[in-house]
Amino acid sequence: MHELSIVMSILDIADKESERNHASGIEEIELDIGELSGIDLNAFDFAWQQAIKSTKLENAARKINHIEGEGKCMDCETVFMMHNLYDSCPNCGDHFINIQKGKELRVRSLTIN
């Protein structure tokens, strides 16, 4: 359940950013969460609902950009969709993969008022 720590870090970022911009409230928070980031979305949702109570994000809309995994084979340079860390290159079967997308876990934007 490390998702709770993740949600707490997001709250922290939202707090600091809104304070720095003298916001009175947060209307929307936009997150990027990659498929290979190690986040279980059900656990994340559960943690989110609990953690945002009585915070600036309590009434904010949450937008999640789900980013699909993409790997590039270090051997034959094939670029392919990667859904698991153990996926092999569909062209040559190699496991030496450079993960290009899908590890994202970031707060992209805040809409404040």
Add this chain to the structure above:
Amino acid sequence: MCATCGCDSNASTSIQQIGEHHHHDHSHSHSQNKTMIAVEKDVLHENNLLAQRNRGYFDAKNILALNLVSSPGSGKTSLLEKTLTDLRDQFSFYVIEGDQQTTRDADRIHATGTKVSQINTGKGCHLDAHMIFHAVQGMKPKENSILFIENVGNLVCPAMFDLGEKERVVIISVTEGDDKPIKYPDMFHTSTLCIINKIDLLPYVPFSMEKVKDYAKQVNPNLEFIELSCTTGQGLQNWYEWIKEKVLVETEA
């Protein structure tokens, strides 16, 4: 508020030096127009900054910091007890123990004569760089030493949190089953060494050494393996050699 890192106090995490009378009671954690702000900030940004800060400290003092991760009961503490006892004449060791509750592990380490700090995470399922930062502050490890960080027993959550370690060592015991690397890929993906423990029990459990390595290499083709048993001592020498190699690299750098 902590002056060094600006954290607020937090009731759930506590750090204590084992075997010292001085009680450090200071516990922490990280602690009307519509405008869109582009934040573009990594969620783990704060943790990663502190991890790099820890790493810089370790590098400057030539401290080899190893983060030991595994499921509960795979033998992390037993491996440490053996290592600290067998190599005590060759290196100075420090240990940070992470558990949700109790000082049982730290007491075991303390009994070997090693300086140890216990972090109790309360309900927390992993250590983070901030906890290590404060544990190290209290511990003041000497130069040219080895710091073992025994993470909370959990094969999932500690994977995402960089502590500032030099190497991450994942431990799996043969009683856990050979499919763990693909069931819990993140941990194997982020580790550099995989210790396969309790090999004295191989005759009694359905565990294929070939399969576990094959699965682990699918997740992380660069992963190294050491097979050992803390009970019989078989393979421990390879682990000690691995540590010595890492220390040597550190000294030359």
